[in-house]
Amino acid sequence: MTTERDLLITEVALRDGSHAIAHQYTVEQVAKVAKALGEAGVPYIEVSHGDGLGGSSLQYGLSHTNEMELIEAAVSVSGDSKIAVLVLPGIGTVHELKEAAKLGVKMARIGTHVTEADVAAQHLSKAKELGLETVGFLMMSHMAPVDKLVEQAKLMESYGADAVYMFDSAGALLPHQVKERVRALRQNLQVDVGFHGHNNLSLAMANTLAAIEEGAKRIDGSIRCLGAGAGNTQTEVLIAVLEHMGIRTGIDLYKIMDVAEEVIAPILQVPQEITRDNLVLGYAGVYSSFLLHAQRAAKRFNIDSRDVLIELGKRKVVGGQEDMIVDVAAELAKQRN
Numbered sequence: 031m032t033t034e035r036d037l038l039i040t041e042v043a044l045r046d047g048s049h050a051i052a053h054q055y056t057v058e059q060v061a062k063v064a065k066a067l068g069e070a071g072v073p074y075i076e077v078s079h080g081d082g083l084g085g086s087s088l089q090y091g092l093s094h095t096n097e098m099e100l101i102e103a104a105v106s107v108s109g110d111s112k113i114a115v116l117v118l119p120g121i122g123t124v125h126e127l128k129e130a131a132k133l134g135v136k137m138a139r140i141g142t143h144v145t146e147a148d149v150a151a152q153h154l155s156k157a158k159e160l161g162l163e164t165v166g167f168l169m170m171s172h173m174a175p176v177d178k179l180v181e182q183a184k185l186m187e188s189y190g191a192d193a194v195y196m197f198d199s200a201g202a203l204l205p206h207q208v209k210e211r212v213r214a215l216r217q218n219l220q221v222d223v224g225f226h227g228h229n230n231l232s233l234a235m236a237n238t239l240a241a242i243e244e245g246a247k248r249i250d251g252s253i254r255c256l257g258a259g260a261g262n263t264q265t266e267v268l269i270a271v272l273e274h275m276g277i278r279t280g281i282d283l284y285k286i287m288d289v290a291e292e293v294i295a296p297i298l299q300v301p302q303e304i305t306r307d308n309l310v311l312g313y314a315g316v317y318s319s320f321l322l323h324a325q326r327a328a329k330r331f332n333i334d335s336r337d338v339l340i341e342l343g344k345r346k347v348v349g350g351q352e353d354m355i356v357d358v359a360a361e362l363a364k365q366r367n
């Protein structure tokens with residue numbers, strides 16, 4: 031029997047949520063979560079290091095477990111759900127993509143900074159060759175004007191992406207800005223448009239609904255908000271809201287609520303909340319994945335982590351420049367003495 035779905039949801043807690051727990055997922059945790067998500071009817075489950083395949087490093091944070099083991103475990107228990115991986119060109123290589131495909135991954139999500147889509151060409155075409163469904167996504171989309179976003183999205187489409195997402199990586203966008211962007215993407219692309227939000231300004235749900243209103247067909251969520259910063263659009267809440275709107279996702283509401291409460295909550299080291307640092311991520315337009323790095327650097331130099339985040343926002347530091355977080359903290363500390 032095929033499930034009727036008006037929207038395709040990708041659950042990202044086993045990838046974006048990896049940032050929130052410093053990439054410490056174990057095989058047991060991933061298997062338990064993936065199995066439960068599969069039973070709840072989630073169509074796509076993303077599994078990788080928070081920074082994608084190959085992300086385990088001193089720069090981005092060392093994983094507890096090799097991500098290929100996590101992927102293999104997820105594939106073996108996820109039933110009809112498809113396992114997706116994230117790849118950031120420059121971090122993840124075609125070699126890792128091949129290894130993931132061999133393990134049974136069905137979708138590759140290739141992401142670049144919002145102005146750098148051209149670096150995704152090779153990865154997208156290789157993923158296609160491997161028979162994978164492909165998503166291209168543009169991160170930190172608040173940092174580019176609408177016409178630039180559209181230009182870059184068209185490049186992703188031309189490289190073979192089956193869908194193009196805009197990522198509000200910093201959780202900095204307001205609903206009217208999301209609407210404007212998704213509308214423009216829909217007007218200019220033939221492929222599906224997707225949206226990935228972060229809840230740092232408590233707008234992930236509002237932004238997601240704005241995207242859906244403008245025709246976004248693919249949405250990312252993180253169950254119990256287990257994503258970087260304050261997390262993403264909370265999956266189980268989204269499913270309830272969409273049911274009220276008569277939008278079919280194929281996900282069982284009671285089951286997804288149970289996964290949140292019984293499987294995810296025990297994994298959380300602290301509850302996913304809009305703490306003052308998370309709020310500053312959204313306010314200053316800083317990558318949500320920088321949170322723990324900035325907190326560690328602030329502690330090391332005995333300064334306020336909010337000052338580090340505000341300065342990173344001013345300098346428009348983007349993914350891949352994690353080493354600058356320590357530089358900024360050191361500079362701020364020096365200025366203070």
Ligand SMILES: CC[C@H](O)CC(=O)C(=O)O
Pocket residue numbers: 046080081082141169170197198199200226258318319349
């Ligand atoms: C560092 C990759 C990043 O976490 C991808 C993502 O989820 C985002 O940009 O929001």
Ligand SMILES: [Mn+2]
Pocket residue numbers: 046199226228257258318
């Ligand atoms: Mn994210």
